[in-house]
Amino acid sequence: MRRELFRTGVLVALSASAGWTGWSGHMLLLPLVAVFPMLWSMARTRLQATAISAAYFLAASRGLPQGAANFYSSDIWPGLVLWLVASSAFVAVHSVLWSDRKGWQMPIRYLSACVVMAIPPFGILGWAHPITAAGTLFTGWGWWGLAIMAAGLGVMTTRYRPAAALAMAGFWLWSAAEWTPPILRASWTGVDLEMGASLGREAGLERQQELIDVVRAQAPGTTVVLPESTLGFWTPTVARFWQNGLAGTELTVIAGAAFIDSEGYDNVLVKLSADGADILYRERMPVPGSMWQPWRAWIGDRGGARAHFFANPVVEVGNQSVAPLICYELLLVWPILQSAFHRPDAVVAVGNGWWTAGTSIIDIQRASSEAWARLFGLPLVISFNT
Missing domain, CATH: 3.60.110.10 (Carbon-nitrogen hydrolase)
Structure with missing residues (x-):
């Protein structure tokens, strides 16, 4: 029991770290969010999957309580409530679609969660979407880059995750080495x-x-x-x-x-x-x-x-x-x-x-x-x- 609690705590901490660091405002750090589907798939119970999802989203959207307090000129508490409410869609979708069945079901379920969080109605609160990292890893690849990123996120939920992680790391290093400022439109x-x-x-x-x-x-x-x-x-x-x-x-x-x-x-x-x-x-x-x-x-x-x-x-x-x-x-x-x-x-x-x-x-x-x-x-x- 104690070992399982420790394992859950580690997964939750790593998920929060991925959300915090990946969504820190530095484009080259975005690929770190690809760790989330791996951690989500490693949960052994639905409650663990819920905690891992909540940790990721709350860390990624950590600026909301302070932003709400600034906007409404109030103390932090209304912002904290809004923060929790905003996380409900992401957490609910990833909790419902999680399964303890391994194999092909896990990537399909995760990619289903990705789609649900990308389009309305749940997509209305679809912040911190890991698919955004496609722009860092596959610059200029367009829809092909989006498809490859989606496939990579799906593979991160399977036993082939080391290969997917190595491939993403390679593209990440290439992107960092070839990074240039955003293109500016003439005139x-x-x-x-x-x-x-x-x-x-x-x-x-x-x-x-x-x-x-x-x-x-x-x-x-x-x-x-x-x-x-x-x-x-x-x-x-x-x-x-x-x-x-x-x-x-x-x-x-x-x-x-x-x-x-x-x-x-x-x-x-x-x-x-x-x-x-x-x-x-x-x-x-x-x-x-x-x-x-x-x-x-x-x-x-x-x-x-x-x-x-x-x-x-x-x-x-x-x-x-x-x-x-x-x-x-x-x-x-x-x-x-x-x-x-x-x-x-x-x-x-x-x-x-x-x-x-x-x-x-x-x-x-x-x-x-x-x-x-x-x-x-x-x-x-x-x-x-x-």
Whole structure:
């Protein structure tokens, strides 16, 4: 009994270490998450599998309690509750699909869990997905790299795991040796801002002019990407002000805003230039709880952000096809894969992360977006506010 408890403790500790280190915000450390399916498959009871799954996810999402406390200006306890609730989907799926039967059933069950956690409804909370490491190990391999990564994760649950681990280690070393900075799209630039919680909330014309001045400092002909929520509420007045502010330039601006109507609001990206302004993209998956609140409709209430789950996977900017991702979408799997299916020319990733102070959430979002862009060999443009 004591030996079994010790063994369980070791597996749980290793799982937590894999989640903590793999999701530390460094792209080259992502492959460490491939240890999780091996540890999960080594459980001898469903309770052990549940503990191993919880340790991995809670360690990977460790920034959530502090982030929630920052966002709601509260103490840590509501964030801790939210942290546990957020882990429920991952833990439940991996607990239910675990089996003590070895052989071919184990990899099939694990890959089933991967699929379930990649797409809605469970994929809505599908953070820390091990498949994300495909971008580090198989740069430029696209869908083949994704398939090989999935196969490798499956093999990690079998007795052939040493061979899979050695193969992944080899690709990992090769990737580290050949690592280069993310590809930048010619004539595109992402502008990081440091405006804290005021971005999007302080939306007077003085703030809009300040942002226009930042944009006008860029080279002519540039497409400038600004963070999520930059413009605040999207109104005809804001559109005209920016259009006038960009008069005489050849600049194009892509910036975040909120479009409000009587039913709720959309978290959007808008495109602005001297020639006009319009909504470019509506977020497919806003943050559950703080933004997306589907239960309000169940009680006849209105409000909250709308989720456009499978809408507008790519958008057109000039003659370019772009895969846009806003904040929370950077932590999930299906938005980027849906976009990649449409063969975009670039990935644009934006966020408003002022509330992540003291955590590694933004670093994780950057690493995740970089990994996906590298997997499909796509240029990446990133813009965050802190």
